[in-house]
């Protein structure tokens with residue numbers, strides 16, 4: 001018996017061994033396998049939320065909402081390609097693999113993107129007729145695995161994206177677990193059904209920037225120099241990666257920060273490798289400027305883009321366009337609370353569901369199960385995505401007009417202030433209310 | 446026979462000319478002179494033509510080939526015949542690394558040796574090498590056949606799937622999950638067919654077959670050391 005006269009201390013949870021951490025340890029101890037999941041980094045990171053636009057004032061006058069034009073179009077890949085991609089809005093749909101996503105989900109992405117006047121992108125596993133058929137502008141990914149890679153599809157593409165890395169897993173390959181390998185996926189990838197499909201982390205036939213230049217030459221020769229060639233890199237060493245991609249002859253660089261989603265990889269990889277999206281833009285833009293290529297080679301930024309405010313901030317920092325993956329899936333219906341009971345049955349809750357690799361998605365998007373897939377209507381999904389893309393565009397225009405810009409591209413770093421020292425240092429934006437650029441030599445301290 | 450002097454017309458014009466040959470072209474025989482190790486020669490061909498390159502080639506010669514036959518009268522640089530879909534590539538000399546990488550179909554014949562990563566990630570291509578091949582060959586090979594009349598280097602067939610490897614000489618070491626397999630009548634037949642197609646006079650019974658032990662097909666923590 002404890003003596004009631006002696007006060008007890010309240011039970012104290014450790015800040016080091018949190019309930020989350022302990023559950024990870026217990027899971028590892030029980031299974032002997034690291035945790036694999038989809039999505040991007042879930043930890044709190046310095047982000048676009050830590051930046052604000054100042055808006056117009058006496059020294060800058062605004063444009064009239066709805067009356068004075070604020071353009072949103074962007075041309076990608078005009079440097080070397082005969083047929084650059086012309087987009088009505090600077091928000092593209094990122095590459096997501098058929099295999100990770102169902103055929104109807106890919107179709108919906110194509111439908112929504114086309115209605116909104118933008119492009120969509122294939123992914124690991126190759127091009128499906130659904131997405132080619134429903135996408136006005138389709139970017140064909142050229143990945144290390146080369147699953148489903150064939151020159152006929154290459155020639156059908158409106159642009160080619162050589163994937164070097166993904167923000168969620170810089171330096172990592174991929175894995176599609178056996179349970180998601182339907183006959184169709186297996187056939188497209190030329191592998192037996194039901195076995196794990198590993199995607200290599202390096203390209204099989206080139207290594208390093210000098211080889212990349214020759215690889216780009218080969219792809220251009222095969223496609224007659226008609227379509228733009230993008231290079232996609234993770235936000236690892238953005239200054240050098242962007243420099244090398246430009247020198248290798250890329251028409252555009254896709255730069256993906258660590259909040260960027262993935263279909264499946266190790267949780268430890270997602271949370272501990274890579275740099276926040278906010279931190280990678282300025283070095284990338286610096287690389288473009290140092291080579292005299294800013295606005296000539298386009299920079300497409302991705303990793304945690306959710307709203308028109310994010311779009312506007314990315315563009316103010318120097319991006320030409322952005323790309324969305326996770327947000328597009330949510331617009332289609334991923335993690336919708338209307339399936340809460342089913343998420344609970346899977347041991348999770350709406351908003352937190354990320355075991356996409358297991359193929360049991362209640363929303364029918366990240367699955368190859370015919371019954372679950374049938375829940376998802378690609379026409380309705382396409383309409384929802386179009387709406388969402390339009391809203392993001394309107395939001396970005398609202399901000400741009402308030403800053404007195406008649407084109408989203410005219411947004412500039414000088415329109416921004418930072419709320420935190422971290423964000424100020426990463427985005428090279430002054431801390432709000434000060435002239436202080438933390439980390440910038442010669443600006444005090 | 447049409448002769449193209451690469452040093453005169455340049456790569457773009459040459460490939461354009463070859464690409465414009467339709468299925469039913471009468472101009473089926475082409476000769477390329479002065480290749481001087483240029484990259485991307487005759488890549489992306491898509492017609493039943495025969496192209497003979499008089500000399501050595503750089504990277505990615507005959508890359509993604511469909512239907513065409515490409516003869517290289519010299520040695521071939523890295524990634525020759527990468528992602529070949531169909532048709533045939535014959536290399537008189539040696540081949541550099543990544544020969545036939547990710548090839549989905551067709552046949553590649555090497556009269557000399559092939560370097561490292563020969564047939565890496567092969568997805569249906571057949572490769573027949575008269576000499577030796579280098580290390581990490583057929584890494585993650587998915588399907589197709591790799592025939593080696595000489596020796597194979599380290600880590601043959603690492604992490605392979607259903608591709609088959611036939612080696613007449615020694616294998617320095619096998620990669621993870623690659624093992625020696627029984628040579629059954631059906632394999633002798635496949636091998637004989639490939640040797641005939643390549644024009645190599647070798648006795649199939651002298652070869653050993655290797656392939657996947659299939660222990661890495663589904664993740665198992667007890668195999669973690671092999672990954």
Ligand SMILES: Cc1cc2nc3c(=O)[nH]c(=O)nc-3n(C[C@H](O)[C@H](O)[C@H](O)COP(=O)(O)O)c2cc1C
Pocket residue numbers: 038039040094095096097100101122123124141163165166167232256259260261262263302303304305323324325326327356366
């Ligand atoms: C389900 C899913 C599948 C993906 N598949 C691929 C892929 O096949 N190739 C690739 O380069 N990136 C892939 N990605 C990453 C996206 O292209 C993109 O980089 C990322 O989603 C952007 O970040 P966001 O999700 O925060 O918008 C995938 C992402 C998701 C969510």
